[in-house]
Amino acid sequence: xxxxxxxxxxxxxxxxxxxxxxxxxxxxxxxxxxxxxxxxxxxxxxxxxxxxxxxxxxxxxxxxxxxxxxxxx
Amino acid sequence: xxxxxxxxxxxxxxxxxxxxxxxxxxxxxxxxxxxxxxxxxxxxxxxxxxxxxxxxxxxxxxxxxxxxxxxxx
Numbered sequence: 001x002x003x004x005x006x007x008x009x010x011x012x013x014x015x016x017x018x019x020x021x022x023x024x025x026x027x028x029x030x031x032x033x034x035x036x037x038x039x040x041x042x043x044x045x046x047x048x049x050x051x052x053x054x055x056x057x058x059x060x061x062x063x064x065x066x067x068x069x070x071x072x073x
Numbered sequence: 074x075x076x077x078x079x080x081x082x083x084x085x086x087x088x089x090x091x092x093x094x095x096x097x098x099x100x101x102x103x104x105x106x107x108x109x110x111x112x113x114x115x116x117x118x119x120x121x122x123x124x125x126x127x128x129x130x131x132x133x134x135x136x137x138x139x140x141x142x143x144x145x146x
Contacts, residue, residue, distance in 0.1 A: 001080060001081070003079065003128055003129070004078070005077070006076065006079055007074060007075070008075045009074045056076070061074060
């Protein structure tokens with residue numbers, strides 16, 4: 001039996017694959033994160049699913065998104 | 074930001090849709106469970122993904138699977 005945590009967030013401001021790569025890189029660097037899936041809605045709010053070994057703090061996710069240059073809704 | 078826990082387990086002995094329904098019903102009845110997805114491999118070990126609001130104890134999952142008449146690997 002294995003358990004992972006799925007965190008669903010909304011990120012504003014991404015417009016292309018480079019944005020997706022930047023957000024993915026920052027989120028993947030968070031401790032315990034094993035997968036990041038971005039459903040790019042160019043120029044609109046994009047849903048992002050983060051899979052991790054343990055629950056994530058909103059502050060940590062927000063920091064990572066801000067670091068990449070985007071806004072966590 | 075919303076978080077859910079995904080628990081992956083393997084259940085032995087299911088052979089048809091009735092087995093799937095029985096396992097799904099028992100697992101869905103566990104506190105906090107919001108979704109159960111069974112990938113039926115008839116007569117073999119079948120992967121089951123349980124989505125819940127909080128982590129699940131193995132003992133609770135095992136009880137539910139046993140109650141339905143199958144075996145948790």
